[in-house]
Amino acid sequence: MSILHDLAATIAQRADADPEASWTAKLLAKGPEKCAEKFGEEAVEAIIEAVKNDREGLISESADVLFHLLVMLQSRGVTLSEVEAELARREGTSGIAEKASRG
Numbered sequence: 001m002s003i004l005h006d007l008a009a010t011i012a013q014r015a016d017a018d019p020e021a022s023w024t025a026k027l028l029a030k031g032p033e034k035c036a037e038k039f040g041e042e043a044v045e046a047i048i049e050a051v052k053n054d055r056e057g058l059i060s061e062s063a064d065v066l067f068h069l070l071v072m073l074q075s076r077g078v079t080l081s082e083v084e085a086e087l088a089r090r091e092g093t094s095g096i097a098e099k100a101s102r103g
Contacts, residue, residue: 008073039071
């Protein structure tokens, strides 16, 4: 198991927790739209740290991005394994060819 799988499992367990006792449960209780909004906020913060060339800030914000991505996925019933399967499907395909196939 990877740390991301461990984190995804923790998020899934906390989905049914008391929102007053768990930040994860509180986010999930606000619905998928709020989870997506929070993910977007964290992504912007990571971008800002990258532009500032703040290595430690980027590492910290990237951890927040990954956490909030997993929360957003949980809010829509998408598993990390499903995302990994999509990445595996794309493996060995050029990014240009993959984008062209979406059209």
